[in-house]
Amino acid sequence: MKIEETFIKDVLILTPTLHKDTRGYFLESYNKIKLDQIIAVQFVQDNESCSQKGVLRGLHFQKPPYAQGKLIRVISGSVLDVVVDLRKDSLTYGKHFKMILSGTTKQQLYVPVGFAHGFLVLENDTIFNYKCTNYYHKESEVSIDWNDKNLNIDWNIEKPIISEKDKHGLSFTDYKSPF
Numbered sequence: 001m002k003i004e005e006t007f008i009k010d011v012l013i014l015t016p017t018l019h020k021d022t023r024g025y026f027l028e029s030y031n032k033i034k035l036d037q038i039i040a041v042q043f044v045q046d047n048e049s050c051s052q053k054g055v056l057r058g059l060h061f062q063k064p065p066y067a068q069g070k071l072i073r074v075i076s077g078s079v080l081d082v083v084v085d086l087r088k089d090s091l092t093y094g095k096h097f098k099m100i101l102s103g104t105t106k107q108q109l110y111v112p113v114g115f116a117h118g119f120l121v122l123e124n125d126t127i128f129n130y131k132c133t134n135y136y137h138k139e140s141e142v143s144i145d146w147n148d149k150n151l152n153i154d155w156n157i158e159k160p161i162i163s164e165k166d167k168h169g170l171s172f173t174d175y176k177s178p179f
């Protein structure tokens with residue numbers, strides 16, 4: 001597995017070794033020993049969603065003490081994945097990183113605690129999967145406005161399909177980060 005740093009400290013791109021032959025492919029999607037050499041985290045919950053093209057989920061995170069780090073991958077289909085640095089003392093506070101994750105490339109994104117996360121689905125029936133370092137806690141969940149002008153994220157879509165919760169996300173400037 002190849003592990004690359006991004007311009008935002010602690011956000012990592014993981015590219016697994018893909019073994020293909022006439023039968024199909026094999027890959028190791030998670031190896032605790034290998035990952036512990038880079039980041040020492042323990043995952044406690046796996047989540048999966050299936051969405052249609054044009055669905056935008058996010059920007060979400062959980063407040064401490066229920067904050068979550070995530071190891072994100074797309075099993076089939078593709079998404080534009082976006083993370084926003086909410087760590088007040090970070091040099092990249094308020095900056096975002098985005099990349100396309102797909103079932104074809106099998107790349108994964110590690111997002112540590114202290115980030116808002118969202119994704120735009122680019123293909124119908126996209127299966128999105130992620131490991132979490134903490135359990136879901138509804139009362140701790142926060143949604144920041146996906147199209148907040150201060151974040152300046154180019155989602156390349158004007159009218160995504162979003163949930164009621166995401167229609168009422170907080171503005172980035174009004175939210176006081178606990179990270």
